[in-house]
Amino acid sequence: MNNPEAITNLTKSLEELQTLDEPRELDNLHARAVAIDDYFRATFENSSVGPRMRVDKNPYALIALGGYGRREQCIGSDVDILFLFEKKMPDQATELVQEAIYPLWDLGMDVGHATRTLKECISLASKDFDVLTPLLDARFICGMSPLYTRLMEMVHDKVLKGKTRTAFLKWLASTKQDRHDRYGDSSYLLEPNLKEGRGGLRDYHAMLWIGRIAHGVRDPRDLEYLGLLSHGEYATLTQALDFIWKVRNHLHHIAKRKCDQLFFEYQPLVAQALGFGGDQDLQGIEQFLKTLHRAMEQVKQRHKMFMLSALPRSRPGRPFKAVRPTRTPGIIVEKGAMVFEDPSALAKDPALLMEIFAESARESLPLSLDANRLVRDFAQVVDDSFRSDPRVVKAFEKVLSTPAPDFNPMEEMFATRFITAFIPEMGAIMDRIQYTHYHVFPVDKHSIKALQIVKSFASRAEDRRNHDLYNALYQEIPNKKTLHWAVLLHDVGKGSPEGGHSGRGARTAREILSRMGYGEAMIKDVEFLIREHLLLAKTATRRDLHDENTSLACARKIKDPDRLKMLYLLTVADSQATGPKAWNDWTSVLLQSLFIKTHQILTKGELATEEATRMVKDKRKQVLAAAPESMKREWYNLFTLMSPRYLQYTQPKEIVDHIRLYERLQDADAVIEAAPSRDANLRTVTVCAKDRPGLFSKIAGVLTLNNLNIFDAQIFTWRNHTAMDIFQVTPPLDSLFEKRTWQRVERDLGKVLSGEMDLSKALEDKPVAKSDDNSASALRRERVSVDNGSSGFFTIVEVIAYDQLGLLYKITDALYRCGLDIWVAKIATKADQVVDVFYVRDFDGQKVDSPESVDAIKQTILETLHGERDNKGVQPAGLGETGDEPSPSNPIH
Secondary structure (H helix, E strand, C coil), rough: CCCHHHHHHHHHHHHHHCCCCCCCHHHHHHHHHHHHHHHHHHHHHHHHHHHHHHCCCCEEEEEEEEHHHHHCCCCCCEEEEEEEECCCCCCCCHHHHHHHHHHHCCCCEEEEEEEHHHHHHHHHHHHHHHHHHHCCCCCCEECCCCHHHHHHHHHHHCCCCHHHHHHHHHHHHHHHHHHHHHHECCCCCCCCEECEECHHHHHHHHHHHHHHHHHCCCCCCCCCCCCCHHHHHHHHHHHHHHHHHHHHHHHHHCCCCCCCEECCCCCHHHHCCCCCCCCCCCHHHHHHHHHHHHHHHHHHHHHHHHHHHHHHECCCCEECCCCECCCCCCEECCCCCEEECCCHHHHHCHHHHHHHHHHHHCCCCCEEEEHHHHHHHHHHHHHHHCCCCCCHHHHHHHHHHHCCCCCHHHHHHHHCHHHHHHHHHHHHCCCCCCCCCCCCHHHHHHHHHHHHHHHHHCCCCCCCCCCHHHHHHHHCCHHHHHHHHHHHCHHHHHHHHCCCCCHHHHHHHHHHHHHHCCCCHHHHHHHHHHHHHHHHHHHHHHHCCCCHHHHHHHHHCCCCCHHHHHHHHHHHHHHHHHHHCCEEEEHHHHHHHHHHHHHHHHHHHHCCCCHHHHHHHHHHHHHHCCCCCHHHHHHHHHHCCCHHHHHHHHHHHHHHHHHHHHHHCCCCCCCEEEEEECCCCCCCEEEEECCCCCCCHHHHHHHCCCCEECCCCEECCCCEEEEEEEECCCCCCCCHHHHHHHHHHHHHHHHHCCCCCCHHHHHHHHHCCCCCCCHHHCCCCEEEEECCCCCCCEEEEEEEEEEECHHHHHHHHHHHHCCCCEEEEHHHHHHHEEEEEEEECCCCCCCCCCHHHHHHHHHHHHHHHHCCCCCCCCCCCCCCCCCCCCCCCCCCC
């Protein structure tokens, strides 16, 4: 390198730019590109190789490509450079590249370079669109400028002509779809890809590329000057891009590398750097993500409308007619999009603003670019008379009810913000973020998704679990618009950061529907569905479904079978739309079980004790029929030792299997049996053991030690002090050697119960795989609640915490230290969050309802979760001041 001053100047400039904070982020990006330009020019001027290459006979030029060519140079961006020669590749070309590029590599910069002749460039660009694309952003840096001019002329005159031009436009559309499928919609994802996702910077680049090919765009401002975007659209686009660039630049700086995925771990730091509060300010982070999502939504909408107008559209097998009428006068279809036939008619007939969305739903076609603009511009005419106009309400009901498998006009209504003009209360949930791993979508996108799922129940789908049930129930609902309104508005109460969104949303829904002229009966139903939309999900995952009081309580609250059907479908759609981590086969099974039991009570009456007695007698008969002749007396005696609760909720075949498992116990501390679960991709693990203090927590710890996650547990104790505990767990990681896993579980449990293994130490020593970042988790505290009202026989302890190795073991061990006997355990995992619910009694078989005992339970569990093992001043629940140990006659587990 003959010019060390050039690299010194570049290093100094880039360091100064680290702290530069121009009002427009694009100015920062341009400044970084200029600093690199200056380096290449200085290297060119002082090159020791260049003079030997006879530039007069074989001219060459250095040309910036891609993002560097556009001057969008973020801190971690690539530097793509083309060494272009006019005639042939000289022998000194490699030395020239090394002279210019090696110093940049030494600085840690990611430099991509190509060395080609003019002829090679054009030939490759004609065959490979990945080569052609960066040439569209080419920018001259130094060397012989006429060579750059010839290159660009040949690209436009020889490459981007005829079939190649058409093929390239189709390729851009195809790669766009592949990119969106791979990286998702960045306008709502909680970890958006700032560059490649839908609404990311690459969508903007695609607009520039198509604009350059189809309309002669040279500078981004030409998008406005050439009429491709209005002045307002261009202004909002540039404002959105500036914020995305600012986020990307700060992300590169914080990550100390090129990183375009805004992972959870970086979000608090980027939010703080951009002035959205401190790194522990949850509302600040949510506001930051809301601002980012709105910016990416702007890019997404501008890109979508631009692609619609710039690229020809057709349906598979049948091209669109140029112009045709619709069922609504004043609205036509033109080139595959919905258009107002006469925009001036909107002033006299504003109802067309809603009817174009209804026709869009009927035709499954988007609004044209001009129609989108008109909807935005005329939204100001929407007032209370418009909102209560029966014609407008009927058109909106059409949008609400029409299934949208391929195209969803409700999304366009939200994107144009027309929904907030029609229902102003929706404005508070637009782009509202719930900063947890559990909620994948912002509140408004979640509501759209839930509505789309409910409408999909209108048709049958053989390949989807339980869809036939959903379809049958949907068809039985007499007034489906009640359900549709409830789904759309079920989270409208989340516009306020305060709790109690269900009740607040119900009151808001009443105001909305009353304004639109709906009757009191329908309003009451919608109000109820919204107020209770969490009832079934919470009950199914947090309460004992084997306890008839659980379904009785639901039935008494819901009262009407049709309301139950609507509430069930709303719950299913709400859960599925929350995100892939919120819905699984096990959740589906629990919800369906609760629905069926509650529906049976509402249609056939409450459960009867006589029926339960008859059922136990029938089970005894079936069990004894399966007993070997020589064992019938012994099996009969065992049957009399089984608890009523066990007999009521265990099937005859399972009782037989449990007796045989008990016969294997003999002198062992515990034996286990594992089998596939009937209802989901889980395993049913039955543990038969001699009952003892802390048994349940020890079993939970051993299962955790062997990488088995517990979804549900039923704890039964026979009168001969035999524990029969039944767990629903995930399958072993290695399905080929599953039998070995269960053998190891049984062996480990035996060692723990005999004292050969220190379970706490084994869990501490267990290697922990790096989990998903828990930035969102760290900003929320654990909660413990104690409920003495929902069950007549048990105290219900509910623990909400964030997942960690051995969590269930720690909680159950804390309950054991509080002197509590666990009878039922419900484990509901919501991505990073776990809700563990335990039905407990004290050693005397009583509920724990004294205020002192309740406080002690909460304090002990919270101290355990926080790692504070000093329980000084914490008195076990149910014990007197003497702190007596549990009686051996009342063991717990």
